[in-house]
Amino acid sequence: MHRFNKPQPSVRSFQERLSVAMVFVLICFAILLARFVWLQVVTHHRHSVAAENNRIALIPIAANRGLITDRNGIVIARNYSAYTLEITPSLIEMDVNTLLDQLSEVVDIQAKDRRNFLKLFKESKTFDSFAIRTLLTDAEVAKFTAQRYRFQGVDIQARLFRQYPYGELGSHLIGYIGRVSQRDREKLIAELDSSKSNEEDWEQRKNINLLGMPYIGKVGIEQSYEQALRGSPGFEQVEITAGGRAVRTLSTSSSTPGKNLVLSVDxxxxxxxxxxxxxxxxxxxxxxxxxxxxxxxxxxxxxxxxxxxxxxxxxxxxxxxxxxxxxxxxxxxxxxxxxxxxxxxxxxxxxxxxxxxxxxxxxxxxxxxxxxxxxxxxxxxxxxxxxxxxxxxxxxxxxxxxxxxxxxxxxxxxxxxxxxxxxxxxxxxxxxxxxxxxxxxxxxxxxxxxxxxxxxxxxxxxxxxxxxxxxxxxxxxxxxxxxxxxxxxxxxxxxxxxxxxxxxxxxxxxxxxxxxxxxxxxxxxxxxxxxxxxxxxxxxxxxxxxxxxxxxxxxxxxxxxxxxxxxxxxxxxxxxxxxxxxxxxxxxxxxxxxxxxxxxxxxxxxxxxxxxxxxxxxxxxxxxxxxxxxxxxxxxxxx
Missing domain, CATH: 3.40.710.10 (DD-peptidase/beta-lactamase superfamily)
Known part of the structure; x- marks a missing residue:
């Protein structure tokens, strides 16, 4: 008479393996659930802001610098409008040096202009726009406009510039402004950090302030009254693609002009x-x-x-x-x-x-x-x-x-x-x-x-x-x-x-x-x-x-x-x-x-x-x- 082995050991082994697998699956689901809760609940706001920031760029709008007049109202430091040739690095479609070489054939670009731009280009964010030439003549504007189609990411903008209409007169008391150097930038950062806000977008706003202040007082009254003269930059909120291209302007926050100085000087x-x-x-x-x-x-x-x-x-x-x-x-x-x-x-x-x-x-x-x-x-x-x-x-x-x-x-x-x-x-x-x-x-x-x-x-x-x-x-x-x-x-x-x-x-x-x-x-x-x-x-x-x-x-x-x-x-x-x-x-x-x-x-x-x-x-x-x-x-x- 043939005798059969009892099946209990095999069933027990299978059940043990099944239990282990179920525990493993439950642990995996628990990890996924925890991760889901972490992303959707705990860190939802942070990632939402990050996603929004990837979709939206804030472009600074420089403030008008305050005027300086003498005691009788004669203006001795003023602003005037002029054209600049500007490059937006995120929009250019060729090597930057090649672009500069081709631009030089259309507009006069000096070695110092090139050096200044390349320095700013290396330090820039993706959507920043920087001037390669300032104070363009009408002839230069016309010449570039005719060939603008060749230069993706390059455009002409109207900007305000500082001028001292009497030249050398009173230069040691008035002083002058100049482009922000690395040392100036460090001082500005320290100054901004000392007045740090609790707002969650503070770092972004700080960057707007830094980018919106391309010039700073170097000596004289321009230096000692820098905070009063420079005002506060505004910004444009622009929707951009993943590649950094502008789609539309969502909103604009106006800049606050700097304060005017009335000197005691005649x-x-x-x-x-x-x-x-x-x-x-x-x-x-x-x-x-x-x-x-x-x-x-x-x-x-x-x-x-x-x-x-x-x-x-x-x-x-x-x-x-x-x-x-x-x-x-x-x-x-x-x-x-x-x-x-x-x-x-x-x-x-x-x-x-x-x-x-x-x-x-x-x-x-x-x-x-x-x-x-x-x-x-x-x-x-x-x-x-x-x-x-x-x-x-x-x-x-x-x-x-x-x-x-x-x-x-x-x-x-x-x-x-x-x-x-x-x-x-x-x-x-x-x-x-x-x-x-x-x-x-x-x-x-x-x-x-x-x-x-x-x-x-x-x-x-x-x-x-x-x-x-x-x-x-x-x-x-x-x-x-x-x-x-x-x-x-x-x-x-x-x-x-x-x-x-x-x-x-x-x-x-x-x-x-x-x-x-x-x-x-x-x-x-x-x-x-x-x-x-x-x-x-x-x-x-x-x-x-x-x-x-x-x-x-x-x-x-x-x-x-x-x-x-x-x-x-x-x-x-x-x-x-x-x-x-x-x-x-x-x-x-x-x-x-x-x-x-x-x-x-x-x-x-x-x-x-x-x-x-x-x-x-x-x-x-x-x-x-x-x-x-x-x-x-x-x-x-x-x-």
Whole structure:
């Protein structure tokens, strides 16, 4: 009889395998379900936004840059419309270098244009449009339009450009804009990140802001008021294909124009002074004492800011940088000079305020001052005779101030001069201001490393009284101090921008509305110094320059050594030009109610009375009486 095996083991094995398979299938379905939930629920919004971003491109619309006008409404930085030749990388159908070669046959494309474009092209997003040529002529527009069919992704656009209609005039105060560099971009990113929004599309909006700001202020007012001037870019929301081609415009968000700046500067006065300097080097600052408004801010020689907007050519850049005249150097802001005898009125005021001298207290000047084995000589052989305070200013007696500085000491001089603004940052609304040097014993200890150099010697004090020695100040500081004297010790912060104007509402915000502080000075002491400075222009060192003036001006001439004579006699004609003395002058007028205070230097010109005071006289004649000198061409408005 045949016997059969029981089937239970086979069935059991099959059931086990089936259970394992079911568990595996359930796990797979669980994973798929989890992934589905993750994609459709947890991360749905993120992927939805990403998909939308792949479908939609935001094209930035640059904001109109704010205008810059002088105090009388004359526009000195403006915008104008011009054609640009632009390439959208995502739309071109050939190699970019081949495209540029073919475009060069139609439109003039310089090597610098090509370099700038290729740099932007490498850093670009897929839908960005970049200019390969700007400021196209009508002939170039017509020529390209006729052959546009050959160049997919290349088109002509109308854009706004910056222009400085008066060229070199006021270039150091206005500054200029230029294309955003990598360093500028990093600063902009840091600035934008510091004001980061919690909005989910913040990164996209940040990119719009970066792309919508192709230019940035590089120096001058354009730099220091960049945030106010540039406004906020807008954007166009454009539907695009997977290949990056535009299909239609979905929406537009308008840009916000930048704010306008109203300068305190009288551009006609600025122009007059620059013309009066001619080819001479120097610095000139005029301030309205009661407000701190800077009326003129001259640095000579200057440069043409229009050369920098689209990138300066190599030859011009080399000439500017290698010139011995240093046309890019902002002399009023950065240049430091010994004040020479223009320091004496402030020394006289210090003597009165500290009780070191009385107005009628006199010395007998033999023409020199001895300290130990060293002799400090006066400029007048045989001396000035009996000298009181007024005469010391009118005739510019060095010996009087040699003795005064010895009696005061360096630290007392430092403490008095500091509140007036000497050796201090004025806070003017320009970047890069020099501090200068107002010496003291503490200053010397901090400045020098070797112990033997840190010690202050009494002989170093003597020359400080006549504005020499370690004394080194900017012309801006000298003008600021002169304005503070004219304003009876009330200190106003010097500034170039008078107000910031909203271009839509025309609402203006005043930049400096109140005094910074007040120096406690006695009016009778200020009057003593002021009356002596008026006499300087009546029958003193600058009397010839102010002959026939219809107002009282309180002034003081100065001549500052450029290098040490080592007891030798100075011969102006025999001295190389760059080593000749500087000519300085300070003045405020009318003396009874000052409307303007001036400090100036004409480099390597010699005597202040001969080369600086005449320029100041003509500037005052125009500003106070409206008289334009015959030797200077009449002012013409920009075209």
């Amino acid at each position: 551009i006609k006065l600025q122009s007059l002074v620059e013309d009066l300097y001619g080819k001479r080097r120097g610095a000139f600052v005029a301030i309205e004492p009661q407000t701190g408004d800077i009326l003129a801010f001259v640095s000579k020689p200057n440069f043409n800011p229009n050369d920098f907007i689209e990138g300066i050519d190599a030859t011009t850049w080399k000439n500017l940088n290698e010139s011995l005249e240093k046309p890019l150097y902002n002399r009023p802001l950065k240049g430091i000079y010994s004040p020479g005898s223009t320091y004496k009125p402030f020394m006289a005021l210090a003597a009165l305020e500290t009780g070191k001298r009385a107005p009628n207290q006199s010395i007998v000047d033999p023409g020199y001052f001895n300290l130990g084995n060293h002799t400090f000589r006066d400029d007048k052989v045989g001396g000035h005779g009996t000298v009181d305070m007024a005469k010391s200013i009118v005739e510019s007696c060095n010996t009087y101030y040699y003795q005064l500085s010895k009696d005061m000491g360096v630290n007392l001089m430092h403490d008095f001069m500091k509140p007036l603004g000497f050796g201090q940052i004025t806070g003017i609304d320009l970047i890069g201001e020099s501090r200068g040097v107002l010496p003291s014993t503490d200053w010397k200890e901090r400045t020098f490393k070797k112990p033997e150099q840190q010690k202050w010697f009494e002989g170093e004090t003597i020359s400080l009284g006549i504005g020499q020695g370690y004394n080194n100040f900017t012309i801006l500081q000298l003008a600021h101090a002169t304005a503070n004297l004219a304003n009876q010790g009330v200190v106003m912060k010097p500034h170039l921008v008078k107000s910031i104007e909203d271009p839509v509402s025309r609402e203006k915000i005043i930049t400096v509305s109140k005094e910074s502080y007040k120096i406690d000075l006695k009016k009778e002491n200020i009057d003593v110094v002021t009356n002596a400075m008026v006499d300087v222009n009546r029958f003193g060192t600058s009397a010839a320059a102010f002959k026939g003036a219809g107002y009282n001006a309180a002034g003081k001439t100065g001549t500052a050594q450029v290098y040490s004579l080592n007891s030798k006699t100075y011969n102006h004609g025999a001295t190389p030009e760059m080593l000749r003395d500087h000519a300085l002058y300070v003045v405020f007028a009318p003396a009874e109610n000052p409307k303007i205070a001036i400090a100036m230097v004409v480099e390597n010109a010699g005597f202040g009375a001969a080369h600086a005071a005449p320029i100041a006289r003509k500037a005052l004649d125009y500003y106070l009486e409206g008289r334009w000198p015959k030797e200077v061409p009449e002012w013409k408005n920009a075209p």
